[in-house]
Amino acid sequence: MAENISRPRFEGDNLVIETRGTEEVYDAKYLVASLLVFVAKADDNISGPETAEMIELVSEHFGLPTSASLELLTNAMEDIAENPDFENLLRDLSRLLSTEEKEEVALMMLKVIAANGRKNAEEMDQLRVVADIIRIPPEVLHRAFDRYFEETMS
Numbered sequence: 256m257a258e259n260i261s262r263p264r265f266e267g268d269n270l271v272i273e274t275r276g277t278e279e280v281y282d283a284k285y286l287v288a289s290l291l292v293f294v295a296k297a298d299d300n301i302s303g304p305e306t307a308e309m310i311e312l313v314s315e316h317f318g319l320p321t322s323a324s325l326e327l328l329t330n331a332m333e334d335i336a337e338n339p340d341f342e343n344l345l346r347d348l349s350r351l352l353s354t355e356e357k358e359e360v361a362l363m364m365l366k367v368i369a370a371n372g373r374k375n376a377e378e379m380d381q382l383r384v385v386a387d388i389i390r391i392p393p394e395v396l397h398r399a400f401d402r403y404f405e406e407t408m409s
Contacts, residue, residue: 284317286348287360288327290385292335293345294364297381301332308370312363342388349389357391361399369407 271280291312295305306328313324335341352360364385368378386396 281344281348283348283351283356284313284319284327285331286345286351287316287363288313288324289331289335289341289345289348290360290389291363291367292328292331293341294378294381294385295367296332296335297377298375299377302371304370304372305367308367312366316359316363345385345388352389354392354395357389358395358399358402360389361386361391361396362402365399365403369403 271278273279288309291309292301295301295309309328310321310324313319313327314321317324319327334344338344349357361382364382368375368382385391391399
């Protein structure tokens with residue numbers, strides 16, 4: 256996908272990118288799945304509990320069947336591996352998200368990071384990278400942390 260890319264354009268709630276005569280269409284579901292994978296793979300290993308948590312979060316958030324969530328996550332994993340310019344795709348796609356949705360995504364990323372019982376420094380650093388890429392304001396990220404700790408402490 257990195258070769259001969261036209262300027263991305265938005266059509267409604269989708270980002271359309273043309274490459275070598277084909278169109279690739281990305282939506283908010285793909286963006287959320289990609290962000291979760293991007294954070295989970297920061298330590299070069301996506302554990303079984305992290306995968307299960309991502310599937311559950313995507314399914315619940317979008318009301319999708321498990322199989323559709325798994326397909327979204329698999330596509331995101333493949334795209335991340337194949338596209339050296341993936342951060343720019345995330346940056347473009349982030350325009351699809353409202354501030355409230357960015358807070359929800361930050362909360363979901365925290366849940367994925369904690370899913371395997373370890374909070375790796377690499378994954379926490381990647382969370383900060385993602386927050387910068389998709390322009391999550393510091394106060395929104397702080398609210399997501401507060402919500403995460405409220406949920407896990409009660």
